[in-house]
Amino acid sequence: MSYVLTWLGLMALLALTFGSAYLPMGPWNSATNMAISCLKALLIAVFFMHLRQAGALLRLAACIGLLWLALLFGLSWTDFGTRTLSPAPWSSR
Amino acid sequence: MSYLTEGYTLRSWLTTHDHKRIAVLYMVAITAFFFLGGAAAALMRLELATPAGDVVSAETYNKLFTVHGVVMVWFFLIPSIPSVLGNFLVPLMIGARDMAFPRLNLASWYIYALGGLFTVAALVAGGVDTGWTFYTPYSTTFSDTNVILVIVGVFVTGFSSILTGLNIVVTVHKLRAPGLTWFRLPLFVWANYATSLILLLATPVLAMTLALVALERLFHVGIFDPALGGDPLLFQHLFWFYSHPAVYIMVLPAMGVASEIIPCFARRPVFGYRFMAYAILGIASIGFLVWGHHMFVSGQSMYAGMVFSMLSFLVAIPSAIKVFNWTATLYKGSIVFGAPMLYALGFVGLFTIGGLTGLFLASLALDVHLTDTYFVIAHFHYIMVGGSVMAYLGGIHFWWPKISGRMYPETLGRIAALTIFFGFNLTFFPQYLLGWLGMPRRYHEYPPEFQLLNLFSSAGAAVLAIGYLLPLAYLAWSLFFGKRASSNPWGASGLEWQTPSPPPQHNFEREPRVERGPYDYQPVR
Amino acid sequence: MTTSQFGSALERREASLFGMWAFLATELMFFGPLFFGYVHARLAQHDAFVSGSHHMHIALGTLNTAILMTSSLTMALAVRAAQRSGPTRIWLALTALFGLAFLGIKASEWVMEFGEAARAAGGEARFYFLYYAMTGLHAVHLTIGVGVVAWLWLYAKRFSAEYHAPVEVSGLYWHFIDVVWVFLYPMFYLLERYNA
Numbered sequence: 001m002s003y004v005l006t007w008l009g010l011m012a013l014l015a016l017t018f019g020s021a022y023l024p025m026g027p028w029n030s031a032t033n034m035a036i037s038c039l040k041a042l043l044i045a046v047f048f049m050h051l052r053q054a055g056a057l058l059r060l061a062a063c064i065g066l067l068w069l070a071l072l073f074g075l076s077w078t079d080f081g082t083r084t085l086s087p088a089p090w091s092s093r
Numbered sequence: 094m095s096y097l098t099e100g101y102t103l104r105s106w107l108t109t110h111d112h113k114r115i116a117v118l119y120m121v122a123i124t125a126f127f128f129l130g131g132a133a134a135a136l137m138r139l140e141l142a143t144p145a146g147d148v149v150s151a152e153t154y155n156k157l158f159t160v161h162g163v164v165m166v167w168f169f170l171i172p173s174i175p176s177v178l179g180n181f182l183v184p185l186m187i188g189a190r191d192m193a194f195p196r197l198n199l200a201s202w203y204i205y206a207l208g209g210l211f212t213v214a215a216l217v218a219g220g221v222d223t224g225w226t227f228y229t230p231y232s233t234t235f236s237d238t239n240v241i242l243v244i245v246g247v248f249v250t251g252f253s254s255i256l257t258g259l260n261i262v263v264t265v266h267k268l269r270a271p272g273l274t275w276f277r278l279p280l281f282v283w284a285n286y287a288t289s290l291i292l293l294l295a296t297p298v299l300a301m302t303l304a305l306v307a308l309e310r311l312f313h314v315g316i317f318d319p320a321l322g323g324d325p326l327l328f329q330h331l332f333w334f335y336s337h338p339a340v341y342i343m344v345l346p347a348m349g350v351a352s353e354i355i356p357c358f359a360r361r362p363v364f365g366y367r368f369m370a371y372a373i374l375g376i377a378s379i380g381f382l383v384w385g386h387h388m389f390v391s392g393q394s395m396y397a398g399m400v401f402s403m404l405s406f407l408v409a410i411p412s413a414i415k416v417f418n419w420t421a422t423l424y425k426g427s428i429v430f431g432a433p434m435l436y437a438l439g440f441v442g443l444f445t446i447g448g449l450t451g452l453f454l455a456s457l458a459l460d461v462h463l464t465d466t467y468f469v470i471a472h473f474h475y476i477m478v479g480g481s482v483m484a485y486l487g488g489i490h491f492w493w494p495k496i497s498g499r500m501y502p503e504t505l506g507r508i509a510a511l512t513i514f515f516g517f518n519l520t521f522f523p524q525y526l527l528g529w530l531g532m533p534r535r536y537h538e539y540p541p542e543f544q545l546l547n548l549f550s551s552a553g554a555a556v557l558a559i560g561y562l563l564p565l566a567y568l569a570w571s572l573f574f575g576k577r578a579s580s581n582p583w584g585a586s587g588l589e590w591q592t593p594s595p596p597p598q599h600n601f602e603r604e605p606r607v608e609r610g611p612y613d614y615q616p617v618r
Numbered sequence: 619m620t621t622s623q624f625g626s627a628l629e630r631r632e633a634s635l636f637g638m639w640a641f642l643a644t645e646l647m648f649f650g651p652l653f654f655g656y657v658h659a660r661l662a663q664h665d666a667f668v669s670g671s672h673h674m675h676i677a678l679g680t681l682n683t684a685i686l687m688t689s690s691l692t693m694a695l696a697v698r699a700a701q702r703s704g705p706t707r708i709w710l711a712l713t714a715l716f717g718l719a720f721l722g723i724k725a726s727e728w729v730m731e732f733g734e735a736a737r738a739a740g741g742e743a744r745f746y747f748l749y750y751a752m753t754g755l756h757a758v759h760l761t762i763g764v765g766v767v768a769w770l771w772l773y774a775k776r777f778s779a780e781y782h783a784p785v786e787v788s789g790l791y792w793h794f795i796d797v798v799w800v801f802l803y804p805m806f807y808l809l810e811r812y813n814a
Binding site: 182189190191192193194195255259262263266267268293294295296297298301302306308312314315316321322324330331350470599600604 | 622623624629632633636637640642643644645647648649650651652654655658659662664740741743744747751814
Binding site: 006007033072 | 635636639640642643644645646647650653654657658661662675680683684687688690693694695698746786788789793794796797800801803804807808809810811812813
């Protein structure tokens, strides 16, 4: 039964993300969609992928990829976020 | 019956599930690639013996340093210790009968061989001239050599790395013998474990990045090409996110080897075992945070430069701890200068020099002067050749009795080790000076004032070549004529020495139980 | 089956599960640079990305998301059935069918969008490149997943309460494919929909 409930939750979140995309919220649209996607991923991981009853080792393995991608994005941001792009005149936009 | 005598046919070797045989398959393959990459280096040093570019054209020279880099990094250094010594020894050292996934292990060798085939094909088709670093937009837009073919080769071989790493990680977590807790593991296992974590987390990024280069080459979409709206620094961030941890893939297992040899040949337990284990984990993790130090002059923001510079200084700390601890292990020991020990001590010294020069390069202002010069080349060769290759050879000699059941000739072993040490320093120390004086890298000709130092370097390369050929010869000889080895010819501690040399297929007659920590040595009084 | 390196069937199952999670971590790192490229390109060429997104077929994309998430449900039910020696086959078949439906819809979208993509320039060209690359890579993984599920369906008799690790491990892979899509969907279909 928890599987069907999870599925219902996922469908509800899908409706939410689809519907909210039509509300003009500017940058908050992306933030909302991101948050909803994370929630969906969490539901899938915890219930469908059995992280709920998994030991510490599996949970760590599940998180480490995310953590490492965060490192890639975060440290690269120290470059991209502190430098302005000066596109050349011939570079296509 | 040993693992070597369980079937003599080629088929029994090519369809084996035995981690020991797979290790030997890797050993043969990487040796072939080592000499291929070495041949490229020999031609380069021949060219650089004189200032004029008279041996090869500039384009050919570019292809030579590219093949040297690609082959040495991906087809020799990265697999050398983990896929040969790691594959052979990790299950033995933890008291297991095999790796967790033996068929995946065999698959990883075939994948490696397939990748190698593509790379050799690229070579035969005329080579690649982008450098092993494939910087864009040259690799995506301007180079007219076989870039995609070589990228396919490296991409494919990357999966071999990933599968080896997967196997080691799961094996160490799940197959340790009863009583073998984490802090009773030999440091060689810790080192290969940490290396495998890097293999898992970094290699996929390289694979995708190279795939993107290939796609951009094919479809001319602007991901990395500024003329098409892309950003070359995007490539460099992604490439170095893998390639810096990659150098720790190359050096951590070497450190593991040193940590096995030094206690044995000094008859003393390793000094500060826990710190050594933590340092291994520290190097593996901090090693992921420093990649921007390859990009100080690339146009990267200077704030990023400062962050990466600071983090690069940080990663030196666990490395230094290890060097101090190896040295402390020697104190009041009963040191025997067997060939493995000569390699291990050489490793510690040369790694230290290479590592210290890393700090020079991590300093922003100094790097502006030194980057893209021979100083950088000397730095990384001190670590990768003076460090990793020497440790690999030391490990091969130390565990040769276990792997082959034969002793190698000790005197020749010592001569080779010393020849390599001398040849190595003669080759690469002048390159620090050349870099300091401003000689740029990746040029086939240079101003005449650099000739003397280049001559020393090329002479050293000749000595080094002899040094490397010696073990090839006498190790092969020993397979047929070497003295038969007992199960523990060195009197070493470790589960791998509790089983015959060479081991039976299933490693142990009975599953070992472990009651003590590693490095059970007492100095001779 | 003799698995001499493992001390017990439990140890073998645990190793398989851990091995698959470790593999999924590598898969995440494999997709990583594409996500990285997307973030970089979208921040640099925001308007072109919005324009590209408006050319996407949102109804089909939303339908596909629902299909894939439902296939995760049927896969989870297949795993549970295998764990209890239950009707594994029907759930596996449904999962594979949903997977094929997704692929069919995706392929039709690609065909419809290809003309527009080939004509695109500048930032919009990058949008389409990332779209085809990421959904393409996703589809390759999904195809492999369908193949694996089909294989499980063929050999379903082997699995029972005593031995079902391959089904569990394949389930993990399938759910991962679903998770990736859950992020791809808003990235490509839902940019400034209120202005479309």
